């Protein structure tokens with residue numbers, strides 16, 4: 029035995045709680061997480077967070093690598109939940125393990141190709157007129173009042189109605205779909221476990237499953253256009269999705285399609301209001317809307333981070349990561365990396381070379397990105413065209429306690445009031 033072997037282990041530096049991603053639970057940090065992300069990126073872009081028991085990755089190059097190379101197959105199996113004494117959550121896990129978001133190739137490739145057949149960019153584009161119509165109808169209701177809560181009156185119902193149409197279920201059910209989706213987003217967006225909310229999430233999963241099962245029975249009697257019917261019929265080389273796979277992936281599409289798009293509109297409008305010159309630019313020239321949407325996605329990403337597991341023992345950013353170690357890829361931090369984006373904290377609606385990671389990267393790149401982009405363009409241009417002199421109301425801004433899916437509880441604005449047909453009434 030050498031002297032080295034018996035020497036006391038080197039003192040480990042004390043973990044710094046101010047570097048933990050758990051700081052997002054502090055409302056002040058949640059209101060502006062970007063200084064925390066900057067600190068992480070500058071001090072330790074591949075950081076072992078001892079409080080979260082996960083690696084936290086914040087620079088663009090390494091986030092891209094994690095999204096490209098690491099395993100998405102991270103849902104605890106029913107057996108693992110059992111061993112943790114969490115068997116009550118089993119029905120949620122049973123749905124999640126069948127969702128493409130939580131799979132690796134080849135299972136992911138098979139599922140995604142079947143779903144892609146059913147949801148093409150052309151299908152999204154066909155919804156353009158309909159989205160414009162829904163946006164106008166929602167604004168017709170509030171325009172005379174001269175004030176609105178952008179979230180409740182516009183940003184929440186718009187994607188909920190569009191998603192119902194996309195799926196091929198009655199648009200009249202959009203409030204119920206929205207409520208379920210908000211509950212399920214608790215599972216998708218949060219890494220903290222909140223036992224008080226588990227019961228509600230559970231009953232929502234059961235509610236959604238029963239709803240889509242009966243919608244499938246209805247489609248068998250009376251087929252209608254939409255993703256649900258297309259998924260039931262999709263076939264590659266004789267392979268079809270099972271009914272449970274269809275339901276699980278309709279649920280992830282419905283939730284993915286609503287929560288994030290709502291937050292793109294809410295976060296985006298707030299960002300424009302905080303950057304009056306840029307907002308005037310978009311109002312004066314709506315043709316820049318596509319690039320404005322990309323910049324708003326980069327600047328205030330609705331999906332801030334996602335999780336992966338290390339596929340093997342690997343070195344990332346000089347750190348040794350062990351196989352199956354959990355890794356948080358913080359896209360919102362990567363999107364503000366000065367090594368990738370010039371002046372990343374400035375909003376520039378005509379930014380060039382804006383390959384942000386707000387829709388993820390590689391195999392799991394957002395399935396609904398064409399639709400989200402379209403909804404974003406229509407939402408911002410319609411709000412700016414129809415609401416003159418928009419201003420923030422003095423109510424305090426409250427961010428939802430969902431650490432992954434960043435969004436506001438409410439966004440109260442006022443504007444110059446007009447008659448329903450657009451005639452000024454003041």
Ligand code: HEM
Pocket residue numbers: 095128129130140280281282284285286288289292329330331334335385386387388389391392393394395396397399400
């Ligand atoms: C602004 C709006 C949106 C944002 C920011 C967003 C963001 C994302 C991100 C970051 C991922 C990848 C997650 C990961 O790699 O772990 C993703 C995947 C996904 N998104 Fe979206 N999304 C949006 C809108 C939509 C819409 C409108 C739909 C459906 C209509 C949708 C459906 C999906 C689905 C099904 C996946 C899983 C894809 C896969 O695993 O292959 N999303 N989204």
